[in-house]
Amino acid sequence: MDWLTIALLLVFGLLFLAAEVIFIPGTTIVGLIGLALLIAGIWFGYRDLGSATGHLMLAGSAVAVGVLVYVGLRPKNLNKVALTSVNNGRVRDARQPDVELGATGRALSALRPAGTVLFATDRREVTTRGEFIAAGAQVRVLGIEHNRIVVERVV
Template sequence: MEWLIIIGLMLLGTFLIVAEIIFVPGTTIVGILGFVFSAYCIYLGYDYFGPTTGTLILIVGLLLNIVALVIAFKGRSWERFSLKGTMTGKYNDDFKFDVKVGDKGTTISSLKPIGKAIFDDHEIEVRSNGGYVDENVEIEVLRVESSKIFVQPVKI
């Protein structure tokens, strides 16, 4: 019965450590629990069977964790869960609405310094000149550089 507890704790600890490193990056409860289960397994090995067998369990546990990590990294098992696509488009790349310097519109979100505005019923992404602009403020186009539209609030 003692061997089943030790083997079960060793396998559970190894599984949790591998899961932490491969699937849940960062120091979280999963990795800590894996370490605790592995350490408790080694402690029980020393307690149940003495120093010789306890040391053997320690060595086997370390080798098991190292082999499991090597197999997990070489098997590239994490790639099934990772994102493979990349975003290449930008917000204003595909709009056909022609915005010119001096055009007036209204912000529909705050500009911090980037946000959205409406010009003649067309929603586009705009940039302030570095300042904060509240929503529902009338704005004017200062300059247009490719798909970047720089605006400023209209002075009343």
């Protein structure tokens, strides 16, 4: 095998490894192909060009791979593919009611027996004990049963 083919094997092996480490980390197959090309190039170099040239290619490839790994694992490059943002959102826990017993509100829709009530600035789905309450009426919280807010009309 001539020296140009061996050099191309080494160059493409390094390019594939660079693509794996720097541009598309975690794909593995690209890195394995690059490693196979590097190994084949070094092996052909030892076989066809002699041990002195093979040692130089092995040392050069080892240094190049070391530089690629160092460049690829720097924090600046890892931040491109790592999740660095923090989600501070939260979900209202239905087990911890945000409407207190005895709180009053105004019915936004007719409660037949379920509907919507406005407590201060919070809209909540509520239910009655079976009675009809017209829209706009004042209601008071009787209790919270499981995930339902039970209300009655304020007279």
